[in-house]
Amino acid sequence: MSSEKSCVVRHFRYYHPLSDEDIKLLARLEDSATPVRAGTVLWEERDEAHEFCTLKHGWAFSYRELENGTRQILEIYLPGDIIGLREFAFSQRLAGVQMIEDGEVCFFPHRNLVDIFRQSFTLTSILFAIASRQQVLLTERLVNLARRNARQKLAHFILEMFQRLRQTEANGSDSLRLPLSQEILADLLGLSPVHVSRTFTALNDDGLVFRERYQVKIPDLEALKQEAGFDDRYVIENMRPLFDDKES
Amino acid sequence: MSSEKSCVVRHFRYYHPLSDEDIKLLARLEDSATPVRAGTVLWEERDEAHEFCTLKHGWAFSYRELENGTRQILEIYLPGDIIGLREFAFSQRLAGVQMIEDGEVCFFPHRNLVDIFRQSFTLTSILFAIASRQQVLLTERLVNLARRNARQKLAHFILEMFQRLRQTEANGSDSLRLPLSQEILADLLGLSPVHVSRTFTALNDDGLVFRERYQVKIPDLEALKQEAGFDDRYVIENMRPLFDDKES
DNA sequence: CGCTGTATTGACATGCCTCAACAAGTGTGG
DNA sequence: CCACACTTGTTGAGGCATGTCAATACAGCG
Missing domain, CATH: 1.10.10.10 (Winged helix-like DNA-binding domain superfamily/Winged helix DNA-binding domain)
Structure with a gap:
């Protein structure tokens, strides 16, 4: 089991058990980790977007820069997170990403995610769940910014x-x-x-x-x-099983 | 072609051409439209969540109510939108939904979406693209609220x-x-x-x-x-083709 | 034709911003 | 190991955008 080594696998397992097949597919998302220093900009807004990346160590954040000179930070990424899912359907980066500390990241092409859709129903569902949860967190942040x-x-x-x-x-x-x-x-x-x-x-x-x-x-x-006014209804424990377990 | 009749099909077609097979699958999301009056609450926060719904006519919005008595509206839904995707992975509603005008909605169980994952790669990709775009819009709103x-x-x-x-x-x-x-x-x-x-x-x-x-x-x-400070980089025209077209 | 919800306008309060000066930590080279 | 520069955090004074409250005007509807 490469399970302990991979924080992506660990991350995915929170949502559903994985078959060996699935683990192998996921492993491809963590090929070739490259070390990055604190402050490094992984990409900037409007760069071409052909790949995602997973964060192996260190913290990162994504941000938008506004015409009025301010900057809004959108997301703090922790080890195990997938960075860039947001732009899945776009050809440009919509936000920049910068490292907060020294760390390690693994780039992989969009293509790999599409392969996952084709090949693993379980992983597809998990990805959808991750996206769903991310959106819920984003929503909570929006409320936080707007109303508190x-x-x-x-x-x-x-x-x-x-x-x-x-x-x-x-x-x-x-x-x-x-x-x-x-x-x-x-x-x-x-x-x-x-x-x-x-x-x-x-x-x-x-x-x-x-x-x-x-x-x-x-x-x-x-x-x-x-x-x-914190409400933990959206913690992972409140998430439902993704599907009736008929296949892995 | 039931294409003109169904606003969901029309909506999906913006992202990628659909096979007849796919259209049939989608059609199941629009079974049995039910009329609803302006002001009707489709569901409230913390209700059990077993289904999504598509909006056929009329406008709706989703909202969160805060402990301090204020309300934050999260999303305005227009005809053709899928309502409740956000909660895909949760067993509770995280936001209420209310009709703004008289309209018509179609409920369908979560199950149907999972079936789509199982059966259509194209539709899965489109759904992911829709979720991705929704998140981008949400992000833009967040920036709007926080910084302007x-x-x-x-x-x-x-x-x-x-x-x-x-x-x-x-x-x-x-x-x-x-x-x-x-x-x-x-x-x-x-x-x-x-x-x-x-x-x-x-x-x-x-x-x-x-x-x-x-x-x-x-x-x-x-x-x-x-x-x-409006930026239309996230208009649908800037979205990329979802995948290299080898199958429908 | 009055009733009810919605929009406008004014007076005043306040949370947060800006600017600016200072303090405290952190890193670097001699 | 110290000196210096640089970054990060603290504190105060004053200003402004937006909130609150309240009174009035308006519109749609029975």
Whole structure:
């Protein structure tokens, strides 16, 4: 089993058991990992799009740059995530992608995904489920940006990351490493860096979030969820079985 | 050809030609249309989710209600759209759906979509493309909400609708029917209804958008795009062919 | 013809932004 | 191992876009 080695396989398994056949197909998505340094831009908006990539190590983010000089960060990618699914149907990149830390990525052509559609019903369903979930998370972020104040936005984002990290690195700790500068947080949450700083100290003063450097501690998870209006209905545990299990 | 009758088939054909086989499969998604009155709630958040539906006539929207009493509208659905794709992988509804006008909808079980995965590679690819595009639109909305001021938000939304309507009802006119109250617009754009009203009059004063009742006229499309920071890179014309055409 | 929901307008409040100065950490080369 | 530059975070003062509340106008509909 190459199962332990591949974070993509691990990722997919959350949704449904995989046959050896499927694992072999997936393995092709992780050919030839290439190391990348922090700050590297994997691609920019409007570049030609012929490939996806999977993230093996390190964090990355995707972003859009606006005509008014601001930048909106759309997505934080963690190890095991597939980057670029969004553009599946487009010939141009619609968002840039940049590495946050040193890491490793594996590029693979669009073609491979289409092959998966052709060859594996299970993987197709899982991919659809992943896309569906991604959209749900995106929706939640949209609500967060549109309807909440700075305090809630920040709290909510921290909780989202906490939950996503839990899913893969399940340790029962009450803290997480969040290697994001306040500028990045600002660009994520539609705030100014200055206000992110103020908001952090406010949350700190109220004993909801303690942070030093990139380490964030959540002393009272429930209190923070309350504050953020956080709702974990979209955690993976609430997802349904993808299909009645008649074939693998 | 049942092509002219079915708006779902028409919708799918934008992405790729369909075989008769595929059309038959799709037809099952449009069994038994049921009429629904304006204001009808098709389902609410947290309802059990066993089915999708396609919209045959009329407009609908999906929404989330927040703990703080506000509501965020996520999506406006037009005839031909599939409603509920978002929840494909979930067992609960994550958003409510309500009709804006009288219309007609067709429910069909999740099962049917899974059958499509099993039986038609072409339709699977198209569905993936639709999901991909939906996500791109959602992303654009997110940017709009996070980064733009009220003027731009409203202008941008009008342009998005203008473009979507063009795609199906291609008439060269410079105006569109937008049967949305200012309260709905406010809930879409993360503004207060009061401010929507002010923004409309501001756009009117500047000669960018003329509106009376639900009829909206755009005298200078380019000027409005400029104002809104609107970017049509994600129009359907920029989408790539889904696969090398070896089978239907 | 009045009733009910929808839109407009004004006065005032406020959350977040901007600018600017300063502090604290981080890395680099001598 | 220190000195310096650079990046990142903190704090304060003042401004502005948008929100809230409330009163009025308007439109569609029975």
